[in-house]
Amino acid sequence: MEEQFNALADGIGAHLRGSEGFLASFAGESSAFVRYNHAAVRQAGTVEQRYLSLELFDGKRHAAKTITLTGQADDATRVTAAVTDLRDILKDQPEDPLFLINTAPQSTRRVLPNTLPAAEEMLDAVLTAGSRHDLVGITASGPIHRGFASSLGQRNWDTAHAYNIDLSFYLQADKAVKWGDGGSSWNAGAFTAKANAAKQRLAALARAPKTIALGGYRVYLAPAAMEEIMGMLCWGGFGLADHRTGITPLIRMVEGERLNAAVSVRENTKDGFAPGFQSKGFIKPDSVDLIVDGAYRDCMTSPRSAVEFGAAQNGAEDNMEMPVSLDMAAGSLAESDILKTLGTGVYVGNLWYLNYSDRNACRLTGMTRFATFWVENGEIVAPLNVMRFDDTLYRMLGTNLAALTKTRDARLSSDTYESRQTRSMLLPGAVVDDLRLTL
C-alpha cells in the first residue's frame, strides 16, 4: 500500500494550481477477524480497507474529503475528482484562523517485521486452547498502515503487522476469566502459556459466589481495571481545549488539587505502538508529561488548539486531544505481595462501563466484571457477584491510594470501531482504600 499511496500523493501534487497545497492522510488495513463462542467459530473473515483523507488548502482556506480507495488504477480518477470537488468548495470558504500545518517537513518511515502466523495457524491454536472449555471472544491479525504526505514534500509511513487476542473462558453465568495478548511478535508457546494460566484462574471461580454489603472496601485494581479508569480520563481529561473551556473532568486539578504523589502519567510515543506522526503531518515528541508526582503538568495539544489558545502543538489530533500511548509510572509493590498487601478486601480483575456521576468532581461510576474476588487475610475466598462503585478520582488515586505495583502491563487496545486501533497503555495495578460500593 505504501507505493500506491506515494504514487497517489505525487499525482495530487501534479493537479495543484497557483498557491494551492495539499495534505493527505492514509489509513489502511488487511485484517483477519475470527469471532468465537462456546469454543467454536461464530463469524470469520477478512477486511481489506483503504481510506484517503485529502485536504486542499490555499492560504488559510481549506476543505477536506475522505474517500475509499480500491488500490487499483482508478484511484487516480477518484483523487482527481476529489481535488475538483474541494477546489469548488474552497471558492465559498472563509479563511480559517485556526488552520495550522507542519511547515517544517520531516519524512519518516517505520515498517515492523511480519512475524504473524497464517490465519489457519491462529485459528487452530485458539480452538485447541478452547477445547473442553467455554471460550468466547475474538482474534484480529494483519497489517495496519498509516501514511501522510503533503505538498511540501513530506512523506511518512507506518506499517505494523499486529495481532490482538481478546478471549474469555467462562465457567458459568457471568463468571469468567478474560485474557489476551497483542503486539507484533507472535509466539505460539507464549500463547499456550497464557491460555493455560487463564484456565488455572478459572478454578477459583468455581467456589460459591459471595455478595457483600454496600460500603467502603480496600480493593486491588488490576491493570485491566486501571485501563478502564485511565480510558475514561483520556476522553476529555487531558486535552488543551477541554482544560481552557473548563469542561475537563480534571478541572479541580487545573485549580491546584493533586493526586497522590506516586501518580505520574505521560504520553509515551517513543515506547508506544501508535505512529509517530499525526494527520496534519506534525511529528510527535517522544514524551509529554501530563501528571507529574500527582500534580497536573501539560495538556495534549492539537494544531487547532495551539492557535486558538496560544500554545505549542504536541502531536494531538484536531478534535481528539487525547493520549494514545499512555504510560503510568510504576510503584514499588511486588506482584507476589499484592494479595498480602490487600489483606481483606476485593481483588478487582476488570471494571466495566465507566461513566461520570459528577464530572466536576471527577466522580466515576462503573461495574466490576469477570474475575473479581473476595479476599480475606491475603487469601482468595470466593468470586464476587458484580458490584457498582461510585467514587472520585481524588480519593481513588489521591488520598486513598495505598500502593502501585512495580510490574506494569502493556495493554494494546483491542478496539476495532471502524478500524483496528494502535492505542496502547502501560499500567500498574493499584491498591486503594475505602472504595465506595453503592449497588
Add this chain to the structure above:
Amino acid sequence: MSTTDIAARFTAVAPACDFWSVRVVHKRTESLGVTRGITDPIGLADDTGVMVTVEAADGVGYAATSDTSSAGLARAGKDAHAWAKRTAGRLVAPPRTRGNAVRHDDAARPAMWGTLSRKAKVERLHALAAQAKCHDRIGDWGAGFSFSDEESVIATSAGDHICQRQGVVAPWLHASAGGGGETQTRTFGRGGAIRQGGLDVLDDMGFWDAGTRIGQEAMELLAAPNCPEGEMDLLLAPDQMYIQIHESIGHPLELDRILGDERNYAGTSFVTLDMFGRYQYGSDLLNVTFDPTVSCEAASYAFDDDGTPAEKQFLIKDGLLARPLGGATSQARANSPGVANARACHWNRPPIDRMANLNIEPGAASLADLIASVENGVLMETNVSWSIDDSRNKFQFGCERGQLIKNGKLAGVVKNPNYRGVSATFWRNLKGLGNASTVAVLGSPNCGKGEPNQMIRVGHASPPGLFGGVQVFGGG
C-alpha cells in the same frame, strides 16, 4: 459506478459455492459545525465498499473490501470461500435455510438536503450558536449537524436483489457555563437527536429555536443546588427515557447476547430463553415494540442486512416479555421467534443482532397529569451519563437537568441529577406514561457492540415515564 452495478460486477466473478451474498454500501456524509464562534472544518466523506459472504460445505466465511474492481471483487469471493472451507464443521451453528428470493427497490427516494446551500447552512449555525452564547460565563458553545445519504444493495446467488436508501440527520448544539471551579453543560439532546429525513427534520425537532434556551439553562444549572438524595418518584423526559429503554430493555433482549456471543465484550443478559411468554418485565403499562415502520425514525427500513423483511412486533406486551431481538440466524440457533434486526454498521462488518427502532407505546396521561400525580420527586431531562452491568441489570444514569416536584408542582431546578436501580425491578415500578402527544422520536448514532466492534444508529420513540420508589441522588 452504482451499487447495483457493483453487485452485478460481483455476480460475474462470484465463486462456485453453495450460496453467496454481496452487500454493497455507498455512503456520502457531510458534517458542518461552528465551535466557539469559528467555522469548523467541513467534513466530507464518500465511502464505498462490499461485504461478500460465502457458504460452502457447512462452513461460512466473509470478505469485505473497498476494492470494487472486478479483480478486487473476485479476490473477495475467493477469500470468503477460503474462510468458509476453514470454518466447515467448526461453526457455532451451521448455515441457515433461506426463504424465497426477494426483489425490492426504494433507491429513488430523495433526501431533502441540498435545498439550502452549504454557505447558508453555516450562516444559520453561526446565528444559532451565537444565541447559545448568551452570557460571558459560557466558555464553550457550538452547533452543527451531520447528514448521511446511504444506499445499499444486497444480491444473492438465490436471486435476491434488495436496494434501500436512507438519509439521516443528526444535529448538535451545546453551551457550557463555568465559574468557581465548576462547569455545567446543557445540550440539544446530547446525541439523542437523530432521525431519517433531510433539512425538514431540523425544523420538526425545533433545532433552530433552541439556542437561547440551551444557553440560559446552562447558566441556570450553574446557580442551581445539587439534586437531593433519597427514595422518591422519578419522572423521566423522553430524552432520558430513550437511553433507559436502550440499556435496560434493548440490550438484554438481544438474542445474540442471550446466546452468549457478546460475553467477551458487550456482555451477557439477565434474560434467558425460558423467560419469554412468562416473565413480567414491567408493570402492565409497559408495551415495547420493535417498529421499523416509523418513517422518520433513525433505524426504519424495509429489510434488514440479512434480507429479512421488517415488520412491527411487540417485544413486551402489557408488561409480559413476548419475544427477543434476534435476526434469522439467531432465531434458528435459539429455535425462537424474533425480528428483522440483523444489521451491519457498514460494508466492512458482518450483520449481528441490533436494536433498530425500539419504542415504548404511549399511555394515557398528559405531562401535566404526570407531574400532578407526584407528591415528592424529580423530573430529569437529557441523559449525560450511563452505566450498566454486563448482564444489563444494575444501572446508574445521570441527566443534565432536574426539576423538583413537590405536591404535584414543579419546584425548582437542580443540577447533577442521578439515579440508580435494577432493570429486573425498575420497570415493574412504572406507574405512568405520557399520551401520544408527548412522544418524542429520538435515538442514538453510537450504539456500540460486536467483535469486531460496530457502532450503529438506533431509534427510540417514547413518552415521558413515571417510576415509583427510585434511589435518586446528586453530585459531590
